[in-house]
Amino acid sequence: MTQTTxxxxxxxxxxxxxxxxxVNEDSILEIADRGxxxxxxxxGGHTLGDFASNAIVSALxxxxxxxxxxxxxxxxEATLQAVNRQLRTEAYNxxxxxxxxxxxxxxxxxxRCAYLWAGDSRIYLCRNGHLLQLTRDHSQVEELLSSGTLTAEAAIHHPARNLITRAVGAAELLEVDGEMIEVADGDIFLLCSDGVSNEVTDQEMRAALVTGNCPQAANELVEIALMRGGRDNISAVVxxxxxxxxxEQTVLNPAL
Known part of the structure; x- marks a missing residue:
C-alpha cells in the first residue's frame, strides 16, 4: 500500500x-520516505538495554x-506489543x-501525524517559532508534577527524575499512549532521549529547531548535551x- 501525503x-x-x-543503549529510526x-x-542500569532498544527499532x-x-x-502499537512480549521472554530465558x-x-x-510513546523519551513540535512538548513523561516526577505536590523547579534536580513508570519490556501489560495532530507547513518535530531533554533547555531547543535545518539542529542539540557533560546516551531525530x-503556489506566484 502506498502512502500519499x-x-x-x-x-x-x-x-x-x-x-x-x-555502551550506547539508544537506538534511532529515520525513514522519511515511509513517514x-x-x-x-x-x-539504564538494567541488563541488555541496547538489545531492547535495537529490538524495538528493528521491528518498527x-x-x-x-x-x-x-x-x-x-x-x-501492535508492533510494540509484540516486542514487549519478545523482551519479556528474552528476560525470562x-x-x-x-x-x-x-x-x-x-x-x-x-x-496528520500520530505519535506514540512509553517512558520518558519525548517529542517536541516547533511551529511558527514556538516550542511545544507533545508527550508527557511516564515517570514518578511527572506524576508528582501532575498532582501538584512538586514544582517544576524542584523537579529539575529531584532524585527520582530518572525513574520511569512505563517501558517496553518492563511489564506483562504494555500501556502505550498515543495522540494525533494536524500538520502545518514548516512544522519541525524533535524526537529525543532524556540524554537531550535533561541537558538542553527549551530555549536552546527552540533556537536549534527554528532554523529549519534538520542536520544542523540534530548536531547542535547533541553537541550541547556533550558540552554539559554527556552523562547519558544522547539521541535526537529532527x-x-x-x-x-x-x-508550488510560491514558485508559481513569487508575490505570495
Whole structure:
C-alpha cells in the first residue's frame, strides 16, 4: 500500500554514547520516505538495554505505510506489543529481571501525524517559532508534577527524575499512549532521549529547531548535551514538513 501525503518530509538524526557510559543503549529510526521515525532508550542500569532498544527499532523498521493514519498507528502499537512480549521472554530465558526500553514514535500520513510513546523519551513540535512538548513523561516526577505536590523547579534536580513508570519490556501489560495532530507547513518535530531533554533547555531547543535545518539542529542539540557533560546516551531525530501545495503556489506566484 502506498502512502500519499501532501508534505515533503525531510529529517536528520544523530546518536552519541556520551562521555560517561561505555555502551550506547539508544537506538534511532529515520525513514522519511515511509513517514516513520523513532527513538528508543534502553533502560539504564538494567541488563541488555541496547538489545531492547535495537529490538524495538528493528521491528518498527518493518512497518509499511497505510492509507489510514489510524491503521498506521494501530500497526505501530501492535508492533510494540509484540516486542514487549519478545523482551519479556528474552528476560525470562536469560534469567534477567527486566530487559526494557522507552520508545517514542512519529508517523506521518496525509495531513496528520500520530505519535506514540512509553517512558520518558519525548517529542517536541516547533511551529511558527514556538516550542511545544507533545508527550508527557511516564515517570514518578511527572506524576508528582501532575498532582501538584512538586514544582517544576524542584523537579529539575529531584532524585527520582530518572525513574520511569512505563517501558517496553518492563511489564506483562504494555500501556502505550498515543495522540494525533494536524500538520502545518514548516512544522519541525524533535524526537529525543532524556540524554537531550535533561541537558538542553527549551530555549536552546527552540533556537536549534527554528532554523529549519534538520542536520544542523540534530548536531547542535547533541553537541550541547556533550558540552554539559554527556552523562547519558544522547539521541535526537529532527523532522521537517513542507507543504508541497504551498511550495508550488510560491514558485508559481513569487508575490505570495
Amino acid at each position: 501532501p508534505f515533503k518530509w525531510t529529517s536528520s538524526s544523530r546518536t552519541d554514547v556520551g562521555l560517561v557510559r561505555k 516513520i521515525w523513532a527513538v528508543a532508550d534502553g533502560m 523498521s518493518d512497518l509499511q505505510p497505510r492509507d489510514s493514519l489510524e491503521q498506521f498507528a494501530t500497526d505501530a 536469560r534469567g534477567a529481571q527486566i530487559i526494557g526500553s522507552t520508545v517514542v514514535v512519529l508517523l506521518a500520513c496525509g495531513r 523532522v521537517r514538513a513542507d507543504d508541497l501545495h504551498v511550495t
